[in-house]
Amino acid sequence: MSTLSAVVGAFQTPYSPCVNQQSLEEMIFAATTGALNDAGLTIDAIDAVVLSVSDQASGRIIESMVTNGPSGGVDRDVTTLASSSEHALCYANLRILAGQSQRILVVAWGKPSEGVDPTHAEILAAEPFLLRPLGMRAVVAAGLQASQYISRYPIEPNAGTQLRESRARASERAYGLPEGYFDDETSKDFIAWPLTEADLPRRCDLAAAVVLVHPDAVTPDQTPAWVTGIGWATDGYEIADRDLCELTSLRTATATALGDRSIEDFDVIEMTEISTIGSFIAAEALGLETAGNGSRIVSRTAPALNPSGGNLMINPGNAGGFMRMLQAAQQIRGKAGPVQIHPTPGTAVGVGSHGFAAQGSAVMTFSATRDNRNEV
Amino acid sequence: MSHSTTTRIVPAPIITEPVFFEQTWDLEYRHALGETVGGFLQALRERKLLGRVCPSCDRVLFPARSFCDRCHTATGDWAIVGNTGVIEMFTIVYERFPGMLVDAPYVLCYALLEGADTAVAGYLRGVDLTDIAAATKQIYTGVPIRVVFTDNPQGKVTDFWFELAE
Amino acid sequence: MMRNVAIAGFGQSNFVKSRTDVTFPELVREGATLALADAGITSSDIQAVVFPLAPDALIGVGNGERWCVEAVGAQGKPFMRINTGGATGLTAVQAAYMHVASGLFDVVLVAGADRVSESKSAQSILNKMWDTGYERLYPLNTITMLALSAQRYNDKYGATEEDMARVTVKNRAHASLNPHAHLRAPITVDDVMATRMISWPLKLADLCPSSTGAASMVLVSEEYAKRLDRPVAWVRGIGQCAETIWMGDRVGPKALQDHGDAESLATAIERSYVQAGITDPREQIDVAEIYAPFSSTELHVIEAARLAPLGESFARIAEGEFSLGSPGTIINPSGGTLCTNPIAVTGLVRAGEVFLQVTGCAEARQVAGASVGLATAIGGDHQFYASMVLANHLEEIS
Numbered sequence: 028m029s030t031l032s033a034v035v036g037a038f039q040t041p042y043s044p045c046v047n048q049q050s051l052e053e054m055i056f057a058a059t060t061g062a063l064n065d066a067g068l069t070i071d072a073i074d075a076v077v078l079s080v081s082d083q084a085s086g087r088i089i090e091s092m093v094t095n096g097p098s099g100g101v102d103r104d105v106t107t108l109a110s111s112s113e114h115a116l117c118y119a120n121l122r123i124l125a126g127q128s129q130r131i132l133v134v135a136w137g138k139p140s141e142g143v144d145p146t147h148a149e150i151l152a153a154e155p156f157l158l159r160p161l162g163m164r165a166v167v168a169a170g171l172q173a174s175q176y177i178s179r180y181p182i183e184p185n186a187g188t189q190l191r192e193s194r195a196r197a198s199e200r201a202y203g204l205p206e207g208y209f210d211d212e213t214s215k216d217f218i219a220w221p222l223t224e225a226d227l228p229r230r231c232d233l234a235a236a237v238v239l240v241h242p243d244a245v246t247p248d249q250t251p252a253w254v255t256g257i258g259w260a261t262d263g264y265e266i267a268d269r270d271l272c273e274l275t276s277l278r279t280a281t282a283t284a285l286g287d288r289s290i291e292d293f294d295v296i297e298m299t300e301i302s303t304i305g306s307f308i309a310a311e312a313l314g315l316e317t318a319g320n321g322s323r324i325v326s327r328t329a330p331a332l333n334p335s336g337g338n339l340m341i342n343p344g345n346a347g348g349f350m351r352m353l354q355a356a357q358q359i360r361g362k363a364g365p366v367q368i369h370p371t372p373g374t375a376v377g378v379g380s381h382g383f384a385a386q387g388s389a390v391m392t393f394s395a396t397r398d399n400r401n402e403v
Numbered sequence: 404m405s406h407s408t409t410t411r412i413v414p415a416p417i418i419t420e421p422v423f424f425e426q427t428w429d430l431e432y433r434h435a436l437g438e439t440v441g442g443f444l445q446a447l448r449e450r451k452l453l454g455r456v457c458p459s460c461d462r463v464l465f466p467a468r469s470f471c472d473r474c475h476t477a478t479g480d481w482a483i484v485g486n487t488g489v490i491e492m493f494t495i496v497y498e499r500f501p502g503m504l505v506d507a508p509y510v511l512c513y514a515l516l517e518g519a520d521t522a523v524a525g526y527l528r529g530v531d532l533t534d535i536a537a538a539t540k541q542i543y544t545g546v547p548i549r550v551v552f553t554d555n556p557q558g559k560v561t562d563f564w565f566e567l568a569e
Numbered sequence: 570m571m572r573n574v575a576i577a578g579f580g581q582s583n584f585v586k587s588r589t590d591v592t593f594p595e596l597v598r599e600g601a602t603l604a605l606a607d608a609g610i611t612s613s614d615i616q617a618v619v620f621p622l623a624p625d626a627l628i629g630v631g632n633g634e635r636w637c638v639e640a641v642g643a644q645g646k647p648f649m650r651i652n653t654g655g656a657t658g659l660t661a662v663q664a665a666y667m668h669v670a671s672g673l674f675d676v677v678l679v680a681g682a683d684r685v686s687e688s689k690s691a692q693s694i695l696n697k698m699w700d701t702g703y704e705r706l707y708p709l710n711t712i713t714m715l716a717l718s719a720q721r722y723n724d725k726y727g728a729t730e731e732d733m734a735r736v737t738v739k740n741r742a743h744a745s746l747n748p749h750a751h752l753r754a755p756i757t758v759d760d761v762m763a764t765r766m767i768s769w770p771l772k773l774a775d776l777c778p779s780s781t782g783a784a785s786m787v788l789v790s791e792e793y794a795k796r797l798d799r800p801v802a803w804v805r806g807i808g809q810c811a812e813t814i815w816m817g818d819r820v821g822p823k824a825l826q827d828h829g830d831a832e833s834l835a836t837a838i839e840r841s842y843v844q845a846g847i848t849d850p851r852e853q854i855d856v857a858e859i860y861a862p863f864s865s866t867e868l869h870v871i872e873a874a875r876l877a878p879l880g881e882s883f884a885r886i887a888e889g890e891f892s893l894g895s896p897g898t899i900i901n902p903s904g905g906t907l908c909t910n911p912i913a914v915t916g917l918v919r920a921g922e923v924f925l926q927v928t929g930c931a932e933a934r935q936v937a938g939a940s941v942g943l944a945t946a947i948g949g950d951h952q953f954y955a956s957m958v959l960a961n962h963l964e965e966i967s
Contacts, residue, residue: 050702082652083430083631095811108650121668141435154630261635276645495768513820544720
């Protein structure tokens with residue numbers, strides 16, 4: 028794949044477990060304004076807006092209606108992706124490749140604090156006849172995946188704890204929080220055996236936006252992260268028909284995005300982690316580790332994995348996958364702030380996953396140079 | 404899936420009537436409104452109508468909003484809006500929609516108030532609706548109205564409604 | 570337009586009030602099976618899937634598209650879902666167009682369904698489209714919002730309830746020729762006027778039904794189309810536009826568009842016209858499936874498509890224009906959204922009906938010699954607009 032597009036602007040709202048002072052619309056306005064400023068563009072330069080929505084997570088029917096205005100969508104071509112926020116970025120790339128858009132604002136958000144019981148909202152994503160009566164939701168599916176994995180492979184007893192520790196410290200640095208902020212007392216009870224609260228993502232509120240442009244539309248004063256590959260795929264819905272430790276769709280998406288490149292050739296990987304054990308499984312599906320050895324990632328130094336801290340501490344609901352891609356791009360652009368890797372990485376991968384036990388995934392690769400024929 | 408030799412095939416169960424699963428989506432939400440909407444609703448308690456000015460297009464957006472979606476710009480000054488205006492559009496609702504908490508028939512309209520550049524939704528009260536033809540001679544685009552407040556404003560948009568100006 | 574993309578197959582179920590014989594995924598599969606058969610391919614030929622679904626609450630399963638992956642044979646394939654309210658079906662077709670035009674895919678399936686009447690509280694659900702601070706407290710829903718628009722249009726241009734009724738008469742006559750349509754019984758102006766008032770000036774017969782059914786479509790690249798032995802419809806132009814959610818901003822001296830007109834739709838349509846090279850729609854568009862869920866809506870969407878000047882559509886309808894059998898552009902020969910409205914796929918059906926027309930497969934509702942057609946869709950409170958021009962050839966449209 029030759030260069031598809033470039034990220035020239037990005038912004039995310041500051042960390043907060045619960046934003047009470049601002050409406051969702053205001054958070055989105057802040058994110059889009061920030062991304063445009065970062066790109067050195069005004070809204071008039073944008074010719075299409077792509078939104079990522081989730082009605083039941085936010086309690087807004089046809090969520091795009093109230094979120095379109097703050098996203099700069101008035102008088103513009105607006106498409107709304109509702110299957111995942113990472114799909115919004117995939118779709119934006121398709122528009123650019125199709126020659127239909129030059130500069131696109133892609134927007135994602137999650138405000139789980141507004142749902143009185145966001146877990147209840149998740150249960151409604153379960154088909155009603157067989158799974159809903161069983162209370163199927165994200166953490167239960169993650170628990171099923173984790174139990175399948177540990178029944179097959181032994182893992183170091185402390186691997187999950189080490190992973191969490193690493194993510195917690197990175198998240199604190201990334202978001203300017205005091206060290207130890209995420210070490211508050213979490214219950215040791217199993218939420219969905221074998222996973223406890225400490226193994227699972229913590230919700231927070233966040234809005235984010237990215238300016239994605241045609242490669243020829245990048246200007247000298249902008250700082251691009253060139254998009255060099257994309258791939259996405261979704262597994263079937265029936266959990267029993269999937270091997271939850273295989274993550275076939277993630278393998279397919281990775282192979283499509285990477286082409287003949289190897290995952291080991293990348294400097295940075297930002298990937299969705301649906302649980303600590305889920306992270307080991309994802310690492311295997313990406314090709315970083317062989318089957319059963321995913322927990323070795325806790326001692327890896329290269330590629331850098333989730334230098335932002337990933338989504339275990341910072342899980343903004345629907346926006347999670349989008350954030351992985353945004354943060355991968357920011358590393359390339361040298362704009363990852365306190366968790367910026369030095370020297371600035373030349374290549375990065377963003378991996379977003381969605382659905383029960385990562386039913387679907389999208390993978391996007393980034394490069395610091397436009398011409399990637401001679402390097403990764 | 405292929406049948407193994409041990410699979411035992413049986414006749415299909417006969418159902419005589421369709422089968423259903425009933426469920427109510429009973430999700431609760433607590434939507435943060437932010438300072439601007441909060442400020443507007445607070446002012447309603449004092450029977451004040453407030454808009455906000457967009458510095459780009461100069462419109463007074465009413466009810467108050469923190470940003471203008473036409474210009475994608477933050478609004479600035481607060482502006483007072485008058486309690487007279489005209490109806491821009493209206494409908495008379497006769498149907499009782501399930502889950503809607505109002506007794507039909509009623510008039511739902513948008514009124515452009517003095518000092519505002521955008522019209523606001525509200526009920527028009529005090530018009531006899533039993534005869535549609537007569538009612539739609541009294542209510543029309545451009546008819547002057549005044550804002551009426553409830554005795555005990557609670558800080559909700561339904562603290563006020565419209566009545567035809569004499 | 571860079572890479573040429575064609576619609577190579579379309580399938581739709583017979584739309585009805587409700588289907589008690591299938592689950593939602595089974596219903597979706599029904600449409601997908603029909604479209605694949607129409608294209609002469611199987612699900613293993615499909616390289617990616619776009620799923621229209623809007624909104625989740627109407628089918629009662631959050632992210633219900635994930636539940637339908639197997640039903641459309643998409644396991645392990647690229648799969649994404651669009652939700653733009655009523656415009657969803659056509660935006661999904663545009664998204665599938667993007668997949669193929671990007672050069673990354675040659676064969677893409679769009680498949681979905683709706684079962685609006687399965688929810689007993691559709692309008693209460695749809696009330697939650699509006700802003701939480703100011704407008705949720707009012708009984709705003711799709712009917713009242715379009716009643717406001719109708720009142721304003723009638724006031725502005727002097728249209729009457731009888732003028733609106735004539736749209737219902739025309740579309741029902743068309744629907745009587747369409748075996749897939751939901752409401753097919755012919756109707757007179759007097760019949761329409763006698764139905765109960767819902768939200769003045771809209772009466773029951775001015776409104777679309779809540780429909781249940783499935784629809785699906787296959788889009789392919791030019792090289793792939795050449796290998797299929799069947800006529801195809803080429804996508805010649807696409808466009809979208811979105812308006813402010815605030816209906817109160819669409820009135821008064823500082824409004825950019827009027828809630829009585831459909832100017833944002835006109836912008837979306839114009840974008841598709843420009844791509845297609847359409848400069849004189851009345852001459853160049855043979856058939857138009859223009860999304861209009863209510864009779865009153867059709868009046869201003871005809872004008873947005875420049876098929877009649879502003880304020881003149883109803884006079885022309887009264888003269889018999891736009892009806893099957895009359896000369897000039899035929900509007901909604903399928904009966905349109907007014908007679909059949911399965912929300913998530915209504916926009917897809919608009920494109921599918923134009924596909925049938927320009928490939929000569931529209932049976933009793935065929936517009937003779939149709940070669941170029943327009944499909945449009947509307948979502949939200951008249952907020953999201955999509956438009957597509959299709960033709961059965963790739964030459965310049967004259």
